[in-house]
Each structure stands twice: as structure tokens, then as C-alpha cells.
Amino acid sequence: MWPKGIPLSYTWRNLSARKLTTALAAGGMALVVFVFACVLMLSEGIRATLVQTGESDNLVLIRKGSGTEVQSMIEREQAAIVESLVPIASATDGSRLFSREPVVLITLQKKESFKPSNVTIRGITPAGLQARPQVKLSNGRWPRAGTAEVVTGRAMSGRFIGGGLGESLRFAQRDWLVVGSFDAGGSGFDSEIWGDSDTLMQAFRRPAFSALLLRLPDTQLFDSVKQTIESDPRLNLEVKRETQFYEDQSAALSTFIRILGLSLSIIFSIGAVVGAMITMYATVANRTPEIGTLRALGFGRSAILSAFLIESLMLSAVGGIAGLLAASLMQNIELSTMNWQTFSEIAFGFTLTPGIVLSTAVFSLSMGLAGGFLPALQASRLKIVDALRAH
Numbered sequence: 385m386w387p388k389g390i391p392l393s394y395t396w397r398n399l400s401a402r403k404l405t406t407a408l409a410a411g412g413m414a415l416v417v418f419v420f421a422c423v424l425m426l427s428e429g430i431r432a433t434l435v436q437t438g439e440s441d442n443l444v445l446i447r448k449g450s451g452t453e454v455q456s457m458i459e460r461e462q463a464a465i466v467e468s469l470v471p472i473a474s475a476t477d478g479s480r481l482f483s484r485e486p487v488v489l490i491t492l493q494k495k496e497s498f499k500p501s502n503v504t505i506r507g508i509t510p511a512g513l514q515a516r517p518q519v520k521l522s523n524g525r526w527p528r529a530g531t532a533e534v535v536t537g538r539a540m541s542g543r544f545i546g547g548g549l550g551e552s553l554r555f556a557q558r559d560w561l562v563v564g565s566f567d568a569g570g571s572g573f574d575s576e577i578w579g580d581s582d583t584l585m586q587a588f589r590r591p592a593f594s595a596l597l598l599r600l601p602d603t604q605l606f607d608s609v610k611q612t613i614e615s616d617p618r619l620n621l622e623v624k625r626e627t628q629f630y631e632d633q634s635a636a637l638s639t640f641i642r643i644l645g646l647s648l649s650i651i652f653s654i655g656a657v658v659g660a661m662i663t664m665y666a667t668v669a670n671r672t673p674e675i676g677t678l679r680a681l682g683f684g685r686s687a688i689l690s691a692f693l694i695e696s697l698m699l700s701a702v703g704g705i706a707g708l709l710a711a712s713l714m715q716n717i718e719l720s721t722m723n724w725q726t727f728s729e730i731a732f733g734f735t736l737t738p739g740i741v742l743s744t745a746v747f748s749l750s751m752g753l754a755g756g757f758l759p760a761l762q763a764s765r766l767k768i769v770d771a772l773r774a775h
Contacts, residue, residue: 398695402667409663410703413751416649416656417707421744422714423645425734430638431631433572433732441473441603442515442626445596445613450622452633453487454504454728457592460484462619466596469616470609473599475514481599483512486585488594489728490555490577492544503540504728505555507581515599519573523549524564529580532587535564539574539731543720553577556587572630575720575730597626637721653751656703660755664696668763679768689764696756697749704748711744712736 445466446456463484472480486507491500513519513526527533536547546553546562553560560579568574585593600606610623624632668675675688714734721730 398667398671405663405666406699406702409660409699410706412656412659413700413703413748414707414710416652416751417704417744417748418710419645419652420649420747421708421711421736421740422734423642423649424740424743425711425714425736426645426719427638427642428737428740429732429735430641430730432735433570433730439516439518439599440625440627441599443598443600443606443609443623444626444629445598445621445623446594448614448620448622453485453595454489456487456594458484458594458596458621459592462621463593463596465616465618466598466613466621470598470612471601471605473601475511479511479514481511481515483509483515483581483597484593485509485512485581485597486588486590486594488584488588488590492546492553492555494543495545496543498545501544502728503544503577504575505534505577505579505584507584508578509581512581512597515597516568516573518571519566519568522565522567524562527563527578527580530583531580532558532560532583533563534560534577534579535566536562537574537576537578538565538567539718539720540577540729541565543729543731547577556584558587570733572633572730575728596621649747653747657751657755660696660699660752661759663699664692664756664759665762667695668692668759671763672766675763675766676768679766685764688766689760692760692763693753693756696760697752700748700752700755704745707748708741708744 444453445458446453447458450456467480467482472482475481484507488505489502490505492503493500521535522538524535527535534553536544541547541549541562549562549565551562553562566573566578584590600609606625613619613621613623678688679685711734715736718731718733720732
């Protein structure tokens with residue numbers, strides 16, 4: 385019991401005694417919380433998918449002003465200058481972890497809808513594979529150099545016609561045999577196709593690379609390497625950490641989903657707050673004699689105000705927990721859409737984080753506070769004699 389306050393058990397029994405109205409009010413709040421949490425999880429899922437697409441020790445180099453790898457072009461001479469200009473980590477076999485990669489968009493048909501969609505195909509090198517230890521071969525083998533062989537990411541292999549192991553894909557005026565599939569741990573690479581870099585360059589008749597990938601021997605060298613490359617007039621290149629580069633690719637889509645979803649959540653929350661307010665006003669009206677009795681027993685206005693506010697907060701907490709539990713089940717669902725930054729298909733899931741749980745709890749309790757304050761204030765202002773005479 386709070387000092388000079390009404391016991392919490394009393395407040396809880398009042399909610400449980402009105403099961404139907406409690407369930408309806410809590411259900412409305414649960415739906416709003418569900419939408420709110422799903423929006424945050426969706427936005428976080430997109431961001432997390434692309435943030436995981438990289439290693440902090442790796443640097444991505446593209447042409448200044450390009451924005452994406454597909455739009456970038458790096459001449460062979462520029463790649464040679466970069467390789468000789470900056471320190472580069474070595475692999476266990478002594479080779480340098482420096483990868484020249486073409487990145488191209490191709491159009492493939494989805495299995496379920498038969499609709500075309502853009503897919504990223506990346507030219508990979510042995511150094512590029514070693515610099516990305518998070519990418520694991522799950523089936524088959526890696527493509528051999530000089531052959532029309534490719535491997536497909538986990539997310540796209542089952543979504544597109546011809547993307548499965550042993551099947552073939554048609555692009556660049558030839559058929560490409562799918563000899564394996566890889567798992568990139570839920571990152572953006574899972575939505576790509578990889579093939580031998582030189583073979584893809586010849587097939588697409590590309591005279592230049594799209595991006596350069598290199599691993600630093602020491603991550604603290606980033607600032608000096610960035611300054612060296614970006615200040616060289618021969619290069620005209622932009623340098624970013626691989627993690628930051630792919631996080632930037634998610635900014636536009638993630639921000640749009642967050643703004644649209646939060647706008648809808650605010651609109652829905654107004655309805656939920658109004659519903660909670662009506663419920664609490666009806667509660668005050670039905671319990672007017674009871675309020676008078678409590679006042680006559682010595683409970684002050686602040687105790688009455690606190691009791692009804694706590695009742696509203698309990699109502700919102702029940703709805704919030706139900707909505708959050710329902711939203712957590714969405715983590716088992718994987719979606720795909722076009723990334724507006726790269727114009728390619730990307731698969732992602734709903735991601736629940738402690739920050740989202742906290743934000744959802746604050747949002748839910750805020751609705752309860754907003755919906756219960758005015759009815760609680762009315763209850764606290766009832767005069768004892770008038771309340772006892774009611775009904």
C-alpha cells in the first residue's frame with residue numbers, strides 16, 4: 385500500500401471485475417502497440433540487414449558522387465594506384481586482401497509471382513571471399529575462375545526462377561550454372577549473386593570496376609588511408625568503412641518506413657486514447673458512490689487521482705504486453721522489397737531489440753496516461769456528499 389493511498393490490489397480487482405470493457409480497451413491499445421512495434425522492427429530489420437553487410441576492418445572505395453556501387457566506375461589504372469598507395473592486410477597464404485569488383489543489376493523473375501525484379505550480381509575474387517569471413521558456403525562449391533558459374537545468396541536462391549543449386553540463370557547473353565549457395569548471416573549479401581570477377585567483366589563488356597574492397601592491417605589507419613586516397617587528384621574516389629557504406633544504403637528506405645509507420649501509429653493511437661478515455665469516464669460514472677465512500681473513509685483527492693491513473697496505466701500495460709508479444713512473432717517472417725538506394729531486391733526480417741521494447745513500453749504507458757488523466761481528475765474532484773447521493 386502506498387502512504388495514505390489506495391492499495392494496488394483494489395485497483396487491479398476493479399479491472400478484473402469488468403472483463404469485457406477491460407478486454408475491449410486493452411485490445412484496442414494492443415493493436416496500436418502491435419503496429420507501432422512492427423514499424424520499428426521493420427525499420428530496424430532493414431538497417432540491421434545492411435549494417436551486417438560488412439566488416440569494420442574493410443574499406444569500400446567508389447567513385448565520388450556515385451552513391452552506390454552500381455553507379456560507380458573505377459579504372460584499372462586507378463585500382464593499381466590504390467593498391468600501391470596504401471597499406472593492405474595479407475591473407476594467411478600471403479596474398480593481399482584487395483578485391484576489384486564489378487557490380488551489375490540484372491532482372492530475374494520471381495517464382496511465386498513471375499514478376500521481374502532487379503537482383504545484384506557481384507564479381508568476386510579469392511581476396512574478396514577471404515575479406516568477408518561472415519559469408520559461408522552452405523551448398524555446392526564456389527565458382528571456378530574463367531567459367532560461367534555463379535553462386536546465389538540464401539535469400540534469393542529460393543525466390544527466383546533458376547536460382548537453385550544445379551539450375552541455370554540467363555543473363556549477359558549466356559547461361560550461367562548455379563554451382564552453390566552461400567549464407568551471409570542475414571546480411572544484404574544474402575540477396576546477391578556472385579561470380580568470378582574477370583568472367584563477369586568480359587560478359588557484361590565492362591571496361592572498369594564498380595568498387596574496390598580492401599582490408600586494413602590496422603583499423604586505426606582508417607583516417608590516414610581515407611585522407612591519402614580522397615586527396616589524390618588521380619583517383620577521385622570516396623572511402624568508407626564497409627559497415628558504414630552499407631548502412632548508408634538503407635537510409636532512404638528505412639527512414640521512409642519509419643516516418644510512414646509512425647504517422648499511422650500516431651493516428652491509430654488517438655483512437656486508442658479516446659477509447660481508453662471513454663472507458664475510464666464510464667468507470668468513474670459507474671463508481672461514483674464508491675468514490676464517495678472512499679473519500680468518506682479518509683482517502684484524499686490525490687489518492688483517488690492516483691488510483692484511477694494507475695488503473696489506466698495498468699490497462700495500457702496489459703495492452704502493451706499483448707501487442708508486443710504479438711509483434712515479437714513477426715520475427716519469424718522474412719520479407720523482400722526494392723532498396724530505393726540501389727534499385728535492387730533486398731530480403732530482410734523484423735528485428736526486435738531492447739531499445740524497441742523500451743520505446744514500445746513508453747508509447748503504451750503514454751497512451752494510458754493520456755487516456756486516463758482527465759477521467760481521474762474528474763473522479764478526484766467529486767464532492768463527498770454529491771458522490772454518496774449518486775444513484
